[in-house]
Amino acid sequence: MGNMKLTLKIWRQSGPNDKGRMETYPVHDVSEDMSFLEMLDVLNDQLVRKGKDPIAFDHDCREGICGMCSLFINGEAHGPGRGITTCQLHMRKFKDGDTIYVEPWRSTAFPVIKDLATNRSAFDRIQAAGGFVSVNTSGNLVDGNAVPIPKHDADKAFDAATCIGCGACVATCPNGSAMLFTAAKVSQLALLPQGRPEAKRRALAMVEQMDKEGFGNCSNTGACEVECPKGISLEHIARLNREYLAATVTKE
Amino acid sequence: MALDSKIPPGPIDKKWTYHKGHMRIVAPANKRRIDVIVVGTGLAGGAAAASLAEMGYNVKAFCFQDSARRAHSIAAQGGINAAKNYQNDGDSTYRLFYDTVKGGDYRAREANVYRLAEVSANIIDQCVAQGVPFARDYGGLLDNRSFGGVQVSRTFYARGQTGQQLLLGAYSALMRQVGKGAVQMFDRHEMLDVVIVDGKARGIIARNLITGEIERHGAHAVLLCTGGYGNVFFLSTNAMGSNVTAAWKAHKRGAYFGNPCYTQIHPTCIPVSGTHQSKLTLMSESLRNDGRIWVPKNLEDAKAIRDGRKKGSDIPEADRDYYLERRYPAFGNLVPRDVASRAAKERCDAGYGVNKTGEAVYLDFSAAIERYGKQQANILKIENPSKEKITELGRAVVSEKYGNLFDMYENIVGENPYDHAMKIYPAVHYTMGGLWVDYNLQTTVPGLFALGEANFSDHGANRLGASALMQGLADGYFVIPYTVGDYLADDIRTGPIDTKRPEFDAAEKEVTDRINHFLNNKGSKPVDEFHRRLGKVMWDKCGMARNAQGLQEAIAEIRQIREEFYRDVRVTGKANEFNQELEKAGRVADFLELGELMCVDALNRKESCGGHFREEYAETEGPQQGEAKRDDANYAYVAAWEWTGDAGKANLHKEPLTFEEVKLTQRSYK
Secondary structure, three states, X not given: OOOEEEEEEEEEOOOOOOOOEEEEEEEEEEOOOOEHHHHHHHHHHHHXXXXXXXXXXXXXXXXXXXXXXXXXXXXXXXOOOOXXXXXXXXXXXXXXXXXXXXEXXXXXXXXXXXXXXXXXXXXXXXXXXXXXXXXXXXXXXXXXXXXXXXXXXXXXXXXXXXXXXXXXXXXXXXXXXXXXXXXXXXXXXXXXXXXXXXXXXXXXXXXXXXXXXOOEOOOOOOHHHHHOOOOOOOHHHHHHHHHHHHHHHOOO | OOOOOOOOOOOOOOHHHHHHHHOOOOOHXXXXXXXXXXXXXXXXXXXXXXXXXXXXXXXXXXXXXXXXXXXXXXXXXXXXXXXXXXXXXXXXXXXXXXXXXXXXXXXXXXXXXXXXXXXXXXXXXXXXXXXXXXXXXXXXXXXXXXXXXXXOOOXXXXXXXXXXXXXXXXXXXXXXXXXXXXXXXXXXXXXXXEEEEOOEEEEEEEEEOOOOOEEEEEOOEEEEOOOXXXXXXXXXXXXXXXXXXXXXXXXXXXXXXXXXXXXXXXXXXXXXXXXXXXXXXXXXXXXXXXXXXXXXXXXXXXXXXXXXXXXXXXXXXXXXXXXXXXXOOOOHHHOOHHHHHHHHHHHHHOOOOOOOOOOOEEEEOXXXXXHHHHHHHHHOOOOOOOHHHHHHHHHHHHHHHHHHHHHHHHHHHOOOOOOOOEEEEEEEEEEOOEEOOOOOOEOXXXXXXXXXXXEOOOOOOOOOOOOHHHHHHHHHHHHHHHHHHHHHHHHOOOOOOOOOOHHHHHHHHHHHHHHHHHHHHOOOEOHHHHHHHHHHHHHHHOOOOEOHHHHHHHHHHXXXXXXXXXXXXXXXXXXXXXXXXXXXXXXXXXXXXXXXXXXHHHHHOOOOEOOEOEOOOEOOOOOOOOOEOOOHHHHOEEEEXXXXXXXXXXXXXXEEOOOOOOOOOOOOOO
16 A cells, blocks of 8 residues: 545536545555546445445446546546546545546536436437448458558558547547547548548538537637647547538539 | 367368358358357457457347556567568467467467468468558568577567557457447446356356446357456456456356466566555566576675665676576577566575565667667768767667657656666566466356367467467457357347346345445455455465465465455445455455465476476476476366356366377476
8 A cells, every 4th residue: 555645526417417525535544556447436434334325437448448437637537647538546636635627528418327427328329420431240251451541641540440439539628519529530541542432421411410419519719639649639520511512512 | 067168170270161161050040139248358359349240140239447458468568470481480260379388388289279370470460451550671571580489580560569559459359349339339338247058158247337236237258358367366467457257257157267367477577566566567478589587696796786785787798697698598588478577586596686576677778779770880881980870870879769669658657778788687578377277268068169279279388478468369359259259149039038047136135235245344454455365465475486285375365365364355335336445355356366276286296387387296306406307297278167166166177288299298498
C-alpha cells in the first residue's frame, strides 16, 4: 500500500431521475503505481466495509482498449495526460494532498445510469444505421489479396478504426457533438475499396441517426481531438464532411 | 452418459466437407420460426449472432458490457493465424493443423483442429471484405509476422490491436443485423442460468444489470460464447468482468466441463507491482519477433539490479544469459508460451529475477533497434550513419510495429521501453479448458452449444499465439451456422418456447434466492477480498507448476474460502438496481466452485502436458531434462467432468484421443 492521501469530490446520482450532487471522500493508502480505477477500488473497499454504497463506475479491460471506462477528472475527459483512457491513468500524475474532482460524461445523449456510469447506447444505434460493409459472412469471397490497398490508405483507415467508442469526444465537446466518433467509422470505410460502394448511403444514414440521438453540432473547436485517447484526427471529420456533402448533392 | 465426439468419417481433409454435405439444413421459411440465443458478443458470439441472423434465424444476443463492441476479444493484440502461404515459406493447411496439434502437446482433437486450419484462410478474406484494416506492405498486399511455436510467418495483424479490429468487424456485421431487426441486442444483461426443458436447452434467465429485473428468454438453441475463466486467478490479463458464470451454470445443468486445469500462462506480461493491483497487462507475443529475452549470467549482477545499484544496460553483452536462445536454439525467443513461461520461472526461482520482487526478466529491443536502424539507413542511402542516427531510425521502425504496446508499457510502469529494456513476467492469460463439445460444438446438453474460448476443443493443453482469434471467428462465422442447423431441423414445428413453464419458474427462483442470500447476508468483508484469496491459492498451487501435495492443500483451502464467503461476504445495495457488488458476488461464487474442479482435474492428470506442468512428471535426464513429460499411455484423453452437486465430487468421463495423422512424439523446440 502507498501513502498518498487524497480528497475526492465525486458525483453521486442514484439514477437518471435523481438530481445528483458532488460528495466528498477522503481516501488514504494510495500508491503512485495504482491506476486511477484501482484508487477507486480502494475507496470502494473502504465504503463497502462500512456498509455504504460504493461508487458505480464503468470499466472492463483496464488496458485502454475496450472503451468502457469514462470519467471526467478535474474537468478533463479521461483526466490529465494525453492519449490514454482513465484506466491507463496512474496516480503518479497526482500529488499527495491533492483534491480531485470526478464526474460522469455529461451529455443529453448519454443519460446517467448511476453515479459515474452513463448509457452510451446511442453510439450503437449510430453504428447500426450504417457503420458496416453490407457483406454476408459466407466466407466465399474473393481472396484477401485480390484487391491491393495502398499502404498509406490502409494505415489511414486503421488510424480511424482505432476509435474505442468511449465517448470522450462527446463529453469534452462544448456542443456535445458526436462528429469525431461518427467520422471515424465513415472515414475508415471511405478510405477502403470495400467500403466505397455504400459510402454515400453510409454517410447520410449515420449522420441522420447521430442528429436523431440528440448530439450537438460540430463547430470545429477541436477539443475532441485533444481528449481522444486514441488520437483520432480532425482530418476524419473533414473527410466525413466531404463524404456527406458529396452524398447530399448527388442524392437521387 | 458415454461421450460421443461425432467426428465424421473419412480422411481428415475430407471430414468437414463430407459433414457439411450430409448435415440437415433448415429451409429459409422455417428459419423465421426459430429463435436462437447467443450469450456473449466477442469474436465467437458476435460472429455467430451476425451469421445466424443473416441466415434468417431470430437471434437474441446478450452481453454484460454496455455495448457488444466491448467484449474482451477486443484486447487481443498480436494477430490471427491463417494458412494462406502468402510468404511462400512452406505454409499449408496441414502445417497449421500439425503445428496446432503439436503446440497443444497432443491433447486436442485432431478433426476439430484440422477443420480450424481449413477454414482459417476464409477468415482473412471475410475480414478484408468487412473493411478490417490489416497491416499491408508497400505493394498493397497483406503483411504477416511470426508467432511462437511455428517456423513460418502466417500471422495477420493490425498493428498491436488485431483483436480490436477483428472484433469491430464482427460487431459491424452484428450491428448491421441489429439495424435490420434480425438481432435483438440485450446489452448490460448477464445470463444467470440456462433453462432445460425435456432434456434440451430452451432458454436462459438473465438479469438486466441496469434495473435488476430478472428476465426469462426462450429459444430453440442457446449458444454460449462467453470466453474463458482466467479470472479465477484474480490477477490475469482478462477484463475485470470476464467470468465463468454462464459456462458454470451450464455445467451445473448437465454440460460436462472439459480439461478445466489447462490454463495458459502467457510469458510476456507486465510484472506485478503491488498488492493493489486489479489486473495484469499483456505485452503481445509479437514482441518476441524482435525482442530478446534475457537475465544476467551472474547472481551478483541480478542482485545489484534488484537493489537498484545497476541497470540492465550496465550489464555487458558477455554477461547476459539469453536463456531461451541458449536452451532452444531452433526456436529461440519464439518457443511456445508454456515453454517460455516455465523458462522464465526457472530463472527467477534460481535468483536471476530483475525487479524488486525478483519476478521479472528482460525483453530487450536494443538489438532490433540497431538492426532496423542500419537497414533504414541503407534504404535512405545515408552513408556512415552515426550511432544516434541509427538508433533514431531503428526506433521509428520499432515504434511503427509496436508503438501502442510500448506506450501502454510506459503508462503502467512509468519507464520508457525504448531506453530501458522491458521487464516482463508470465501471467494468466487464456484457458484452453472449457465446456466439453462434440464436433458440432454441442455440449452434453442437447441444444446448448459452446463456441470460442468457452469450449475446450481446439488447443489441447497449450494454445499457440494468434490462434484464439482464429478459433473464435471460425466457430462463429463458419462452423456453427452449419452445425446448429442440423440440430434445429427437428424444431421447425416446435413453435415459440413458452417461458411460463415450470422449468423457467424453478430456474428463476434459484437465481432470485441466490441474489437474496447475498444481499441479506450482512457479512463483514467485500467480495474482492475472497476473490483475491482464491486467486492467490490458485496461482501458488495450480499455476505454472503443480504438485500433488499443493493441489490437495489448495482444494482444502478453496473449500474453506468458499465456506467463509457464503458466511461472511458483504454485498451492499439492492436487487432491483444497478449493483456492481452484486454482479461480482455471483461471479466469485462460481469461481469458488470452478477453482476446486480445476485442482481436482490437475490432481487427476498425473503427467505434464502443455500448460499443465506437474513437478513430479518432468524429464530427469538427457537433452530434454527439465521438460514436461507426457504419459500418452494413460492420459491421452479429454477429461470431461460431470457435476454431481459438489465441485469436489465431480464424475470423470474420458474421451480417448486418437491420433491418425500426427505421430505422438516428445514436443521438442530445441
